[in-house]
Amino acid sequence: MATMTAKALGLVLFGAVAMAAAADFPPLSDTTPTGEHFPGKFIWADLFTADPAAAQAFYTGLFGWEATTIERPTPSGTHSYIVLANGGEPVAGLAALPSRMQDAVHGRWVGYVSVPDVAKALAAATAAGGRVLFPARDLPRRGTQAIFVDPEGAELGVLHSSAGDPGEYAPDTGDWTWAQLFARDPAAEGRFYASVAGLDVLPDTRDDRPDVFVLASGGYSRASVAPLPPRPKAKPGWLLFVRVADVKAAAAKAISLGGRVLVAPSDAPTEYWRAVIADPTGAVIGLVQLDEPGQP
Amino acid sequence: MKPAAKRVFTLLALPAIAFVLGGCLPFVVSGYGETPVYGEYGYVGPWDSGRVEVEGGYIVAPPYGRSDRGRRDEDTRRREAVAPERRAPVQRTAPRPIPSIPNNPRPARQSGGRPRR
Numbered sequence: 001m002a003t004m005t006a007k008a009l010g011l012v013l014f015g016a017v018a019m020a021a022a023a024d025f026p027p028l029s030d031t032t033p034t035g036e037h038f039p040g041k042f043i044w045a046d047l048f049t050a051d052p053a054a055a056q057a058f059y060t061g062l063f064g065w066e067a068t069t070i071e072r073p074t075p076s077g078t079h080s081y082i083v084l085a086n087g088g089e090p091v092a093g094l095a096a097l098p099s100r101m102q103d104a105v106h107g108r109w110v111g112y113v114s115v116p117d118v119a120k121a122l123a124a125a126t127a128a129g130g131r132v133l134f135p136a137r138d139l140p141r142r143g144t145q146a147i148f149v150d151p152e153g154a155e156l157g158v159l160h161s162s163a164g165d166p167g168e169y170a171p172d173t174g175d176w177t178w179a180q181l182f183a184r185d186p187a188a189e190g191r192f193y194a195s196v197a198g199l200d201v202l203p204d205t206r207d208d209r210p211d212v213f214v215l216a217s218g219g220y221s222r223a224s225v226a227p228l229p230p231r232p233k234a235k236p237g238w239l240l241f242v243r244v245a246d247v248k249a250a251a252a253k254a255i256s257l258g259g260r261v262l263v264a265p266s267d268a269p270t271e272y273w274r275a276v277i278a279d280p281t282g283a284v285i286g287l288v289q290l291d292e293p294g295q296p
Numbered sequence: 297m298k299p300a301a302k303r304v305f306t307l308l309a310l311p312a313i314a315f316v317l318g319g320c321l322p323f324v325v326s327g328y329g330e331t332p333v334y335g336e337y338g339y340v341g342p343w344d345s346g347r348v349e350v351e352g353g354y355i356v357a358p359p360y361g362r363s364d365r366g367r368r369d370e371d372t373r374r375r376e377a378v379a380p381e382r383r384a385p386v387q388r389t390a391p392r393p394i395p396s397i398p399n400n401p402r403p404a405r406q407s408g409g410r411p412r413r
Contacts, residue, residue, distance in 0.1 A: 169402035170360075177397065178358035204356060205394050212356055220398050224356035241358070263355070274355055290360045 027141050027163035028090060034164035040199045040217025042179050043114045043165045044145075044157070045240055046093045049107035049281040054258070055094050056082055058279045061257045062250065063174040063242060065091065086174035089166065107283030110147060111179055111240050112157035113197045113222075114165045118144045121158045125150070125196045150192055152184055152236040158197065168220065171243045177288050178241040179223040186211050186225040189236075193225075201225075239276065241286035250287050251275045359394045 028043055049055045056067045065084040082094035097107075115121040118136040126132060129151035136146040143161040150156065171177040183189040190201035190213045199215040199222060215223045228236055244250035248265045254277045255261060262284065263276035275287045 167402070168398040168400060170399045171397070172402065180356055202394055206357075206359070214356070214359070214394050216395055219395050221359050221395050222397075224358075226356050239355075273357055276355075286355075288358060290358070 028143075028159075028161045028166055034167050036164050036167075037114055037116060037161065038165045038168055038218050039114050039116050040197050040215070040222050041114045041165055041168070041220075042111050042176055042222060042240070043161065044092065044112040044159055045109055045176060046095060046112075046157070047107060047109050047283055048095050048097055049279075049283055050097045051107075051281045052080065052082055052094045052096045054280045055107065055283070056084075058254075058257050058259060058281075059084060059092075059094075062254055062259070063244070065174060067094075087172065091174070091176060107279060107281035108155075109238075109240050109283055109285055110155050110157055111176075111238055112145060112159040115158045115160055115197055118146050118158050118160050121196050122146055122148060125192075128192045128195050130192065130196070148196075150189060150236075152189060154181060154183070154189075154236045154238055156238055168218070171290070173243050173245045175243055176240060177243040177290065178286070180239050180241070180286070181223065181225045181236070182228040182239065183225055183236050184228050186213055186227050190215065190225050199223075239284065239286050241274070241288040244287045244289055247273060247275050247287050247289040250289075251277060254279075254287075358397050360399060361396050 047055055047059075059065050060067055063086065065086055066088070068083045068085065070081045070083060071078050080096065083090050084092040084094065122132050122136060125148045130148045132146065132148050133155060134147040134157075136144055138144050141162055143159055143163075145157055145159040147155060147157045181189060181193075187201075190199075193199050193215055194201050197217070199217050202214045202216055203210070204212045204214050204224065211227045213225045214221050215225065223238075251261050251265055258280035260278045261275060262278055263274070265275045273289045276284060277287060278284050
């Protein structure tokens with residue numbers, strides 16, 4: 001099933017990105033182009049969904065993201081790609097699943113990590129047991145991107161942006177803030193991403209668990225790798241987190257917008273910071289509330 | 297487009313179409329896929345059943361606070377200043393600290409968009 005889903009997703013990505021190849025993408029840093037690259041940083045995400053309109057309504061309502069639709073005529077009609085921006089800065093894209101897959105493949109977020117050379121990253125991925133799902137392709141104004149699956153089957157994109165990566169600033173509300181990989185073998189997966197994206201694999205010194213790692217680059221933490229429980233249907237995957245001002249309020253709003261809460265915000269004082277939700281199209285995303293800088 | 301040119305275009309396009317369709321056919325999808333396993337240590341049940349399971353587990357908190365960048369640079373310089381044979385013991389006894397996620401204040405935007413919150 002996982003293989004079939006990966007193949008299906010590959011086709012979806014192929015279609016969506018092939019469609020978008022000639023479209024007019026905004027650069028990643030539309031309002032504050034950096035011209036710099038920060039390898040290892042999560043710099044973009046695409047949602048592949050059966051109902052882009054419903055997803056657009058959900059995310060614009062929940063995060064205040066602004067949507068701009070890029071349309072391109074195709075022989076079978078018009079193909080759309082929706083760019084979502086936070087405060088004017090593009091942060092994500094929405095692409096439609098083909099109709100024949102809409103009952104078979106649920107919505108899915110795929111994150112993209114900045115790499116200096118996409119071809120080298122893919123070569124490293126395949127050498128380390130990964131598989132290319134969507135080969136490297138140059139997209140106007142965005143850069144070169146590709147998508148692969150890691151040895152455990154989790155999908156991730158790599159991207160070398162044309163205009164530079166988003167700056168190394170504290171995430172605002174509505175910005176991507178964190179990512180976590182649930183893996184059967186976190187140490188091995190950490191080594192895989194070290195080879196692909198140049199990420200340092202650090203034991204999480206905040207925790208006594210030997211199987212939890214933080215992936216870091218450029219002096220900043222980028223993501224975590226934690227174990228997947230040994231359940232038969234458990235599938236490794238990345239979970240991307242968006243910063244919200246109030247995680248409980250955001251979870252409640254997600255429900256009001258037609259989403260579902262999968263992991264509710266905890267009432268425990270030390271665990272108030274996160275929730276996991278599913279949007280109305282079934283795609284899963286994390287919410288995280290951070291302390292303000294300077295506070296403990 | 298002249299008729300001859302149309303024929304040439306069709307002849308060129310057919311193999312491409314056949315290639316795409318041929319590539320797609322083995323991957324015909326039926327039934328339902330599984331939801332990626334997310335959640336707290338999590339397992340979220342098959343989507344088509346409408347049943348959602350989330351079992352207790354572990355989501356790693358993003359480290360967020362004062363940047364460790366300067367401290368790490370200082371640590372690096374200090375390690376490099378000692379003899380090579382002493383570097384390993386220092387690293388074993390003092391694991392590298394976890395740096396923060398980016399925490400520098402964002403400068404004012406140059407144009408467009410609504411005010412950042």
